[in-house]
Amino acid sequence: MDIVSKSDDAPAQAGTPKGEKRQFRKVAARGAAYSGLAQGLKILLSMASVIVVARLLAPTDFGVIAMTTPITGFILIFQNLGLNQAVVQARTISEEQTNALFFYNLAASAAIALIFLAISPLVGLFYGDPRPAYITAASALTVLLTGTTLQHTALLNRAMRFRALSFVDITTAAASLLFTIGFALWLRNFWALWLGAFCGTVVNALLVWRIDRWRPSRRIVWGSARNMVKFGANLTGFNFMNFIRKNIDNVLIAKMWGSSALGLYDRSYKLMMFPLEKVNSPLARVMLPALARVQDEPGRYRRMFLLAIQTLSIFSVPGIMAVAMCSDLVIPLLFGARWTDASPIFFWLSLAAVTQPVSNATGWLFISSGRTKEMFHWGLYSTPVTIAAFLIGLPWGPVGVAKAYFLSQAVTVPVLYYWCTRDTPVSARDLYAAIVPTLLGGILAWGVVNLARGELSTIPLLATAFACSYGFSIAVQGATKKGRAALVEMTRLLSAARP
Incomplete structure (x- = not known):
């Protein structure tokens, strides 16, 4: 018996293979629309949080939280043990398996909460600052609370209940923003950042338990999972390597x-x-179950x-290019004059981010086809290379x-593109x-913006950068046969996404 949450979004029986494909395409398109809308709102909320809270707190307050991120980030690796994606990728899942996975996560x-409490004094000693130790210990509460929601979220995703998941995401982000701003106005220190995030976690837990009606029971067969x-395990191994690669620079x-x-x-x-990750996350939510369902149909798999x-x-890419070419204007405009030294950092990170949209999506290939072992091998290569680069640039x-x-x-990147597309x-x-x-x-847009720098003020120049970047990119895309076909298909999907 397959455990699937009842969903208004899930594909209905269409009667014929052609009808089923049409219905599936419609569900995927609507799922992408729901997720895209939710992520758009979440990005706006996140950007508002970054901008508003940056004006209320000092850079050192953000630095304290960033010191703990490499440690608290472990909850995303060892909490779900890669089991969320396993639930989504599996063709069927039984009640016994679902219960076993829930208690594995719990x-x-x-265990991780206890570890956080135990190592928090060591964190303070490592940095020579007690504040990161306090945050590490407090994060044990977040770990415990999040552990109760992982299985419910995975079941909602498996059932393709994208509308419900989008509602949860938006509500959680809005609550986190409001609580963070409120605590920042009240406390004026680093605790405001942690408390705001924790309150968002509480709201998330209440919502997913209310929306998904599955409840754990004693029907457990541990070996069934x-x-x-x-x-x-292989996915967790990759996530561990990727976590080190993405956080060692902070340390x-x-x-x-x-x-x-x-x-x-x-x-x-x-x-x-952060906005790029927020774009990739909802698309992965839609694409992983969608690709897993058509993995036996190579043509559909490739086209999708x-x-x-x-x-x-x-x-994504035109927007990245636009802010990169105007990085010296973006940082003072958004954060204020005291953050001006961040402009060259933002410039180089923007250039690095150009390949991220496609690179992040390669994980869909590994996971949807069940090739998490190869994904782990990729992590064994990319992590040492990136760490070596950080050490070279650190002085x-x-x-x-x-x-x-x-x-x-x-x-x-070239190695990734080769490795992820094998077989x-x-x-x-x-x-x-x-x-x-x-x-x-x-x-092309960069050239135009450089010519206009002496003629336009900040806001008009930024508007020109975005307009030219998106305009030229779409024009170049439309100049090729495959590009035109992609633009036409995007239009069709937008039509299919309508209620």
Whole structure:
């Protein structure tokens, strides 16, 4: 018996294979629309939080939270053990398996909470500052609470209940923003950031338990989830390596240059990378179950994946190029004059982010096809290369680290494109074809903006950068046969997404 939450969004029986494909396409399109709308609102809320709270708190307050991020981030690796994706990818899942996975997650969360409490004094000793120790200990509460929601969220995703998930995401983000601003006005210190995030976690837990009616029971067969645990173990191994790769820069900068330098780097990183991750997350929510269902149909699998990454590229890369070419204006405008030193950091991180939309999407290939072991092997290569780059750039401060991160992409991205497409209907050439037209459009826009710099003030110049970047990118995309086909297909999907 397959455990699936009842959903108004889930595909109905359409009677014929052709009808089923049409219905599936409609569900996927609407799911993307719901998730896209939710993420758009979440990005606006996140940006508002970054901008408003940055004016209420000092860079060192953000630096304290960033010091703990490499440690608290472990909850996302060892809490779900890769089991959420295993639930989504599995063709069927029984009541016994669902119960076993729930209690696996709960046990892992309890163990990690105890570890956080035990190591918090060591964190304070490492940094020579007691404040990160307080945050690490307090995060044990977040770990325990989040552990109770993982299985419910996975079941909602498996059932393709994207509308419900989008509602949860938006409500959680709004609550977190309001609580963070309120605590920042009241406390004026780093605790405001943690308390705001924790209150958002409470709201999230209440909502997912209310929306998803599944409840754990004593019907447990521990061995029934063995294959899922193996799948999740490889994914957890990759997540562990990827976590180190994405957080070791914070540790190195904090240790060598202090919390103020880390605050500048962290805000620059969040401003650039955080929106990209927020775009990839909802698309992954839609694409993973969708690709898993058509993995036995190579043609559909390839078309679906390529359309997704072309859409990602068209919507994301021109915006990245626009803020990169105006980085010296963006940071003072959003954060204020005291953050001006973050401008060169933001510039190099923006350049590094150009390949991120497509690179992030390669995880869909690994996971939907059950190739998490190869995904783990990729992490074993990319992590040491990136760490070496950070160490090379570290003597030049956070700017040197950001520049080194950009340069490391030239070594890792080609290998990633080759490795992720092995034994799949998708080729590395397909990935390059998805990103090159938008890159060319951005380069053309950069030339126009440089010519206009002496003639336009800040806001008109930023508007010109965005208009030219998106306009040229779409024009270049439309100049090729595949690009025109992608634009037409995007239009069809938008039509299918209508109620």
